[in-house]
Amino acid sequence: MGSFRMGARRAVACAAALVLAVTAGCTAKTPAEDSEQARNLVIGATAQPQSMDPTTQSGAQIPQALLxxxxxxLVKIDGDGQIKPLLAQKWSTSPDRLTYTFDLQPKARFSxxxxxxxxxxxxxxxxxxxQKNVLPLLKRQMSVVSSAQATSPTVVTVKLKRPSQTWLYDMASxxxxxxxPxxxxxxxxxxxxxxxxxxDEWKQGESVALKLNEQYWGTPARFDHVRFRYFADANSMSSAMLAGDLDIISDLTAPEALDQFSDTSRFTVLEGTTNGEVxxxxxxxKGGNPALKNVKVRQxxxxxxxxxxxxxxxxxxxxxxxGSMVPPTDPWYEDLSQAYPYDQAKAKALLEEAGVTNLKLRLRVPTLPYGxxxxxxxxxxxxxVGITATVxxxxxxxxxxxxxxxxxYDMTIxxxxxxxxxxxxxxPDYYWHYDNPAFAKLVEQADQADDAQQVALMKQAGKMLSTDAAANFLWLFPRIAVTTADITGMPANATSSSFDLTTLASRNG
Known part of the structure; x- marks a missing residue:
């Protein structure tokens, strides 16, 4: 079913959903969403946001819907992972890389x-x-800023305490x-x-709805209403898609269900990559088992x-x-996936060398599909290998x-x-509490270096994480999305936390 639903078609979708026993049910629409002229888009997603403010609440769920x-x-990350203009129509950097001057879009308005x-x-x-309740990670990313000034109504000048390769990239998040304000x-x-x-509205535990911003300064969106619907169960989301109740599954969390969407006259399946390291x-x-401070135990x-x-x-x-916290889309990627091959005898030997026996660990995981x-x-x-993990x-x-x-917790996924x-x-205050001054120094040096030096130093940092068994980097999360056949503009790869609606359109529109 296409994105431009009429009231009667909505009733058919709900009836079909009941036949298929869709657990999440059909979300009631507002009169505006149900009008014949409305261009509506409904997106199935997994983890629901706990707030609408991404600066004070952790998790990728808020940026997914709102970023x-x-x-x-000021700038955004495009589908190729490159920095592009957004609210800043252009910017310049001083030769010493300490001063950024942003020229703003003069027509930009808040809603x-x-x-x-x-x-x-x-x-x-x-x-x-x-602000006190802003996330510590964001404060750390902004800590490199010495001053920010409005040098004219449409020009912002930002001075940094030191050169930073990552600051502008962070400003796209x-x-x-x-x-x-x-x-x-x-x-x-x-x-x-x-x-x-x-x-538009936030139904906690159920959905987030957006509506067309009539004040928007740029190219208007191609949909009047967008609703992100949240499903705790992957099969329910697939059933909702098959019933015509969704236009998009943002991330298919039941890969075994792919065959259900093989009819290309109804569906398009996109498979790509993400930045997501599982x-x-x-x-x-503090709070973890002390044995995990021993590198041999982690190895x-x-x-x-x-x-x-x-x-x-x-x-x-x-x-x-x-094999490290680096996806292939980063310029300092190296294939370290075989650094720790599956070897139970080696695991037992390392535990013996560490003098650790009868190790008991709490594995506390979120109820997300993979966890x-x-x-x-x-x-x-x-x-x-003699380790008891309680889930x-x-x-x-x-x-x-x-x-x-x-x-x-002791371990999590x-x-x-x-x-x-x-x-x-x-x-070291981040929730893994990995405290390695040599690694931190490499990251700091890379941030202040030129492009070539940054890549070389970050490769060293990635290798150090792997050697030190800072975590077990299980796999890189794939991008598996399903759309109805009429949806266009959906990128195969996910290069940021945003589910960017600005590229999407419908052939029926």
Missing amino acids: YNLYET TGDPVDAEAVVANIKRIQN ATGVIAD KAFGSLASTPVGSGPFAF VLGMNQG AILHAIDRKALLDAVWGGKGQLI PSAAQFITSQLKA EELDWARWLKEVFTDGN VNHVEPRDIVNFAD
Whole structure:
């Protein structure tokens, strides 16, 4: 079924969904969404957001729905992973790489009608620097900024404390979101940005709806209403797609269901890559088992797990084995996937060398599609080398609180989708609590280096993470998306956290 649904067609879809026993049911539409003229798009997604403000709440779920769609940034990451203009129509950098001058889009407006001027941009930069409840990661990314000034209504001058290769790249993510300063106090529930879409409604646990932003300064969106619907169960999402209740499955989390979408007259299947590293994280700080501070114990855990068999069993063989926190789309990628081959005898020997016996670990995983199934597989393999791992499944909100924030775990499994997130290992306060000054120094040197030196230094950093068994990098998450046959403009690869709606259109439109 196409994206331009009429009321009668909606009723047929709901009836079909009932026949197929779609657990999530049919989301009621507003009168505007149900009109014959409305151009509607419904997207199936997995993990639901816990807030509408990506600067104060962790997780990729908020950027997925809102980044580049509702919230805009000075620059954005395009489908090839390159930095492109957005709210800044152009920018320049001083020869010493310490001063950035941004020329803003003069017609840019927030959805309220207020101008996106230089003062608004400066207010957002200072908010990241100074507001207490902003995420520590974002504060760290913005800490390199010495000053930000509105040098004219449409020109912003930013001075850095030192040269930084990553700062402008970070400004294309949640760190660089430009929200309406008048709405700072209510962004968590009512976001206000300058993108092609404006906020419509958030049904917690069910959906996020956007509507066309009538104030948009750029090329108008091709849809009047977009709704992200959240499914805890992958089969329910597939059933909803087959019933005509969805236009897009953003990420197919049941690869074995691909055959259901083989009818090319109804569906288009896209397979590509992402930045998402599925990581078996090991807590090497307070709250974790002290044995995990021993590199030989961590290396034993890596040797004990057959990652190829894990990928085949859990994700239908879709994805790519990796050996560090570096996807192939990064310029410093090296294939380190065979650094720790599956070798149970080697794992046992390393545990013996470490003097560790009867090791018991808490494996606390989010109830995302890959988490519990991967945990059960890993538990079985660890048992074979004498490690007892007890699995506990947590909903996403609880995982964010108890694991990510409080550090109450020994091991966990999460897909990290933020671009170039290897630098998080340089922060000992990040939830893995990996504390390696040599690694942190490499990352700092690479950030200040020129392009060639940066690549060389980051290759060293990637190799150091692998050698030190900082985590078990299980596999690179694939991009498997399904659309109805009339949807066009969907990129095969996911190069940022955003599900960018600006490229999408319908042949029926």
